[in-house]
Amino acid sequence: MWRIWAAFVSFVIAFAIIITRLFYWQVLASESLRTAASSQHHVELLLPAARGSIYALDRSPLVINQPAFLVYTQPKIIKDVKLFTQQVSQVLGIEKDTLAEQVQEPDKVWVPLVHKAEIGVVDKLKELHLEGLGFEKEPKRYYPEASIAAYISGFVGSDVNGNDRGYFGLEGYYNQELTGKSGVIRQEKDAKGAPILIGEAMRIEPENGRDLVAWVDRAVQEIVDRRLMEGIRKYGAKEGSIVVMDPKTGGIMAMANYPSYDPAHYNMYDKSIYKNPIVAASYEPGSTFKVLVMSAALQEKLVTPTTTMDESGPVEVGEYAIRTWNNEYHGTITMTQVLEHSSNVGMVYVARKLGIETFLRYLTLFGFGESTGIDMEEETSPDLRPAKEWKDIDLATASFGQGIALTPIQMVRAVGSLANGGWMMEPRVVKEIIGAKSKTITLPPKKIRQVVSEATARIITEMMVSAVDQGEAKWAKPKGYRIAGKTGTAQIPVAGHYDEKKTITSFVGFAPADNPRFVMLVTLREPSSSPWGSETAAPLFFTIARDLFTYWAISPDSQ
Amino acid sequence: MKRILNIILGILPLCALILIGVEVFISNELAGTGGELANIESRISQEAGEREVLYTEVASASSLLVIRQKAETLGFADPGKNQIISLAPDQLPVAALYHLQ
Known part of the structure; x- marks a missing residue:
């Protein structure tokens, strides 16, 4: 009897073991087995999405994609490591020993060698017919106009996961629009790896990134870039910047800075230069x-x-004395002459008439203390001090642009309102976004608010024309054109006081005065040839203006 | 009636066998063309890559930087400060006249 029971228990134990094992294979390990089987029977290919391109106003390319490849190796497939490292290191320009180390790392199945290698390099590697060397498409950005619009475009780097990501400029601001969505092909394959047409197949098409069309005029950008470099050399400035905007639309036609960088080789520059x-x-x-x-x-x-006001000498503000820039005084002068002579004493008179509250209200109306909303990733805005912190001396110095900080784009936007009948426009770089099947989204110009009336805008325009025609920079002005503008020379604050020798010179203006086609700001930092705006930034402005008049065929005295 | 039924019953399995045979033959032919498909897709990918390369070359050749360098090589120079802009039609190049029309 016991033998029967022993046999029965043995069968039960044996069945239990089998069922446990089956449970393991069919339930616990089913997912991994299914995946392993799938990898033997199916091929899965990623269809990478192309990053969107950036075009100038005339649809010429500013930033496009160029074919490039990730070069990788599968160390376990390499037959002759010595030959492999010798030949590959020669083509890639890597140290042979470094490559050998990477390839011989224990337990490595897949090793990336070079990211974004160009077609020429890849073709040379393919000619070697080396086993264990593989290539995967990894496009990189190409800049046909080189670095002339570097600060507008920004650049493409990698994020923490090694995927492409835009930084700064349009690449950063519009990163989501420019990045597409990868597709995938999943297909049953035969023993040779070829797809089986009547087998299972799934295909999800990639969604390429959207293209951007900017307001940037390629020719204006080239002019501005070239003239800025010439100006830096001629006036011995350490830094400089120029921005050109259409005052009627807020469209940014050109932006240039010195020093600059090459977005194709951004990693060769200090990070501080990217902004x-x-x-x-x-x-x-x-x-x-x-x-x-x-x-x-x-x-x-x-x-x-x-x-009229009396400019007979310096004006006292508390314990301070405000003088004119050249310590020259002209007696009774009109408000127009205050701008012509760039009289600090005259401006203190005007500021006192306004009072701190009204002055600050207009600072806010002109958009200072707030970001302009321009579509660039890195925009910032200095804060305005609250009214209770302002004293008489602050009002006095702010009236001639010292003791107040703003960004160049804020300045251009504010002066642009004077060129646009008093209406302030939101500065924009991108005009259109082009999606799939050429579906175009136009970003319409955006009016922010009317800061001054049209009549006031016309009056101040005439005063600015007079400031150009009769001011210190009249010698450099193109003959026959009505240009509204103003020179600026600001001392640079260093450690709580103003450096007497170091200045930032600038010129802001728009032309033709009666129907402005552009508003432009030129700034030069620490020009060594002369500290004055009338002798550095102003002539540079007029040189560019002359180029723009020719480019747009604007005749002298035309409406 | 019974005879017709018997004929139909005899033909049906034959038809089924023929259709099965045809399906097997066609499936076999299609299954083997996967390799051709892979070749075609590889060629498409290659052509697309070459097209991208050519596009970048065209973009580079038509860039203002290159045009300026070529212009300087050909002897063009920046005009001086005094520039005369004339709008008289007989002084315009033919292409501009066409544009005005």
Whole structure:
């Protein structure tokens, strides 16, 4: 009897073992087995999405994709490691020993050698017919116009997962629009790895990134870039920037900075250079700010172009004495002459008429203390001090653009409102976004607010034309054109005080005055040839203006 | 009636066998063309890559930088400060006249 029971128990144990094992294979390990089987029977290919391109206004390419490859090796397949490292290191320009180390690392199945290798290099590697060497498409950015619009485009680097990501400029701001969505092909394959047509197949098409069409005019950008470099050399400046905007649309036609960098080789430059100073760095505007203060006083009907004041000497503000820039005084002068002579004493008179509250209200109306909303990743805005912190001396110095910090794009936007009948426009770099099947989304120009009336804008325009025609920079102005503008020379604050020798020179203006085609700001930091805006930034502005008049076939005195 | 039924019953399995045979033959032919498909897709990929290369070459050749360098090589120079812009039609190049029309 016991033998029967022993046999029975043995059978039960044996069945239990089998069922446990089956449970393991069919339930616990089923997923991994299914995946392993799938990899033997199916081929899965990623269909990478192309990153969107960036075009200039005339649809010429500013940033496009160029074929490139990830070069990798599968060490376990390499037959002759010595031959492999010798031949590959020669082509890639890597140290042979470094390559040998990478290839001979224990337990490595797949080793990346070079990212984004260009077609020429890849073709040379393919000619070697080496086993264990593989290539995967990894496009990289190409800049047909080289680095002339570097600060507009930004660059493409990698994120923490090694995927492409845009940084700064348009690449950073529009990263999501530019990045596409990869597709996938999953297909049953035969023993040779070829797809089986009647087998299982799944295909998800990639969604390529959207293209951007910018307001940037390629020719204007080239002019601005070239003239800035010439200006830096001629005036011995350490840094410089130029921005050109259409005052009617807010469209940015050109932006250039010195020093600059090559976005194709961004990693060869210090990180501090990546941020666009036009949108991310502040400066004290100096006398260029006077046109805004004067327009505020005109709008409030506190002064007219012919209102007079007595400029017989320095003006006392508390314990301070405010002098003119050249310590010359002209007696009774009109408001127009205050701008012509760039009189700090005259501006203190205007600021006192405004008072701190009204002055600050106009600073806010002109958009200072807030970001402009331009579509560039790195924009910042210096804060405005609250009204209770302002003293009389602060009002006085701010009236001629010292003791107040703003970004160049804020300055251009504000002066642009004077060129646009008093209407302030939101600066924009991108005009259109082109999606799949050429579906185009147009980003319409955006009016922010009317800062001053059209009448006030016309009056201040005439005063600015007079400032150009009669001011210190009249010698450099193109003959026959009505250009509204203002020079600026601001001392640079260093460790709590102003350096007497170091200046930021600038010129802001728009032309033709009666129907402005552009508003432009030129700034030069520490020009060594002369510290004055009338002798550095102003002639550079006029040189570029002359080029633009020719480019747009604007005749002298044309409407 | 019974005779017709018997004929149909005899033909049906034959038809089924023929259709099965045809399906096996066609499936076999299609299964073997996967390799050709892979070749075609590889060629498409290669052509697309070459097209991208040519596009970048065209973009580079038509860049303002290259045009400026070629212009300088050909002897073009920047105009001086005094530039005369004339709008008289007989002084315009033919292409501009066409554009004005």
